[in-house]
Amino acid sequence: MGHFITFEGPEGSGKTTIISKVYEQLVKTYDAIVTREPGGIAISELIREILLAKGNDMDARTEALLFAAARRQHLIEKVVPALKADKIVLCDRFVDSSIAYQGFARGIGTDEVMSINRFAIEDYMPDLTIYLKLDPEVGLRRIESNNRDHNRLDAEEISFHRDVVLGYNELSDNNPERIKIVDADQSPEKVAADALEIINQYLEQGVNQS
Ligand code: TMP
Numbered sequence: 001m002g003h004f005i006t007f008e009g010p011e012g013s014g015k016t017t018i019i020s021k022v023y024e025q026l027v028k029t030y031d032a033i034v035t036r037e038p039g040g041i042a043i044s045e046l047i048r049e050i051l052l053a054k055g056n057d058m059d060a061r062t063e064a065l066l067f068a069a070a071r072r073q074h075l076i077e078k079v080v081p082a083l084k085a086d087k088i089v090l091c092d093r094f095v096d097s098s099i100a101y102q103g104f105a106r107g108i109g110t111d112e113v114m115s116i117n118r119f120a121i122e123d124y125m126p127d128l129t130i131y132l133k134l135d136p137e138v139g140l141r142r143i144e145s146n147n148r149d150h151n152r153l154d155a156e157e158i159s160f161h162r163d164v165v166l167g168y169n170e171l172s173d174n175n176p177e178r179i180k181i182v183d184a185d186q187s188p189e190k191v192a193a194d195a196l197e198i199i200n201q202y203l204e205q206g207v208n209q210s
Contacts, residue, residue, distance in 0.1 A: 009132030012139025021192035036092035038070035104167030132184035136161035
């Protein structure tokens with residue numbers, strides 16, 4: 001089996017930039033792929049369009065179910081085959097996003113969100129998660145200054161984004177072995193270097209153990 005490495009964090013934490021920088025380095029030594037949630041394959045990209053389209057008054061549980069459905073298809077169609085081919089899978093978001101956004105910020109609760117996700121992901125969990133930690137205010141200001149369009153979720157009010165971060169903080173407190181924190185309030189080069197150091201440490205340990 002390969003290695004399933006996920007990247008998590010609030011809006012504007014720079015996940016996409018950091019993942020591509022990390023990938024550029026890893027691919028020199030390892031067979032690696034980059035993918036994202038919701039999306040990464042055709043069906044899940046279609047579900048992403050529904051989820052992120054503005055102007056819909058979507059029920060919170062419908063939202064959670066759609067994220068879980070997109071996750072299931074992406075996992076089975078892309079992630080698991082890549083892991084079985086011994087690749088490193090770098091994935092922009094996974095189930096921790098649903099716990100932080102739907103469980104905490106939407107208020108559905110961790111147990112409820114985890115139970116529908118258990119159905120979707122069975123026993124698959126990331127081997128390592130890089131949590132790009134950032135104040136929600138800083139993240140939202142970055143989105144503004146990059147002139148990126150707000151989607152339905154990042155257009156939520158600031159209290160929602162604060163709850164997302166509280167959710168991530170609790171998740172990382174409860175899973176210190178899997179979830180490693182990187183300070184995202186630094187230059188992209190430094191953030192990527194910090195993430196890479198953690199990933200290399202993890203990969204070297206894995207090699208030593210086998
Ligand atoms: P992205 O902007 O990182 O591509 O993610 C899309 C949005 O979807 C972002 O606002 C976070 C949100 N999201 C959830 O609310 N729950 C989830 O399970 C996932 C994967 C993403």
